[in-house]
Amino acid sequence: MGKSGFFGVRQKPSGNWGVEFSDVGRRWWTGTYPSAHEAARAYDVAMWRAERPREHLNFPEIESRVEAEMLVPQGIKMKEITMKKKTMKKSSVVVNASETDEEAMARFAREHPEYVQGELEHYWKREAEQKKEDEAGPSTVIPIESSSEEDWADFSKKEEEDGCDDPEKEEFWEQLRSSNDE
The missing domain is CATH 1.20.5 (Single alpha-helices involved in coiled-coils or other helix-helix interfaces)
Known part of the structure; x- marks a missing residue:
């Protein structure tokens, strides 16, 4: 029993009274009612329909489902509330101050x-x-064809004038010059 004094009845922010209950892993909503008393009567009808034991009733003196349904002026429409699947809690790391x-x-x-x-x-x-x-080996080298030998000659002259810090490059240029002379 909640603040309303009845099983399954709770007050909504609008001031009306709502009826909700669970039955074998399912949740049911039967609607809202202007008074807590009417909501409690609707809850009892839902309990009769769900074939729950009499100790779950707000008014156990009612003898039958038909009698319980006649006492709810607007009737009830039971609607199943789909429950959200429980999400897995992401693990967190809590580090103690004394822990490295x-x-x-x-x-x-x-x-x-x-x-x-x-x-x-x-x-x-x-x-x-x-x-x-x-x-897989080295990537394929695609030779670049120059439009003229003059382009290469200008490049090698520039390299020759600037000088080269790398001995391997210097050796390469020496070989290239000697092959051009032949």
Whole structure:
């Protein structure tokens, strides 16, 4: 029994009285009524229809369902309320002030092994993909054809004038010059 003094009856913000009850994992709404007394009578009709025991009634002296229905002037329309599925609570990490980061991470790994396993699988997959890319070999080099040899000559002269800090590059240019001279 709530504040209304009746089973299944509660006052709505509008001032009317609502009737709601649960039956075997399902919730039912029977409507709103101008007084708590009328709402309690509607609740009893719903209990009769749901075939609940008499101790669940607000007025146990009523002998039959027909008699209970006659006492509710506007009648009732039972409507099932769809219940939201329970959402999984996301796990959170609560770190104690005296706990180091390493201790908190170790505790989290013990309490939530599924997250640790998921993270490991992610990195294993990434590593396998990287390995495949490495095994594929170097990417294909597409030679660029110049419109004239003068473009290359200008480039090599500029490189020659600027000088080069890299000994391998310098060696390359020496070989190129010697092959051009032949």
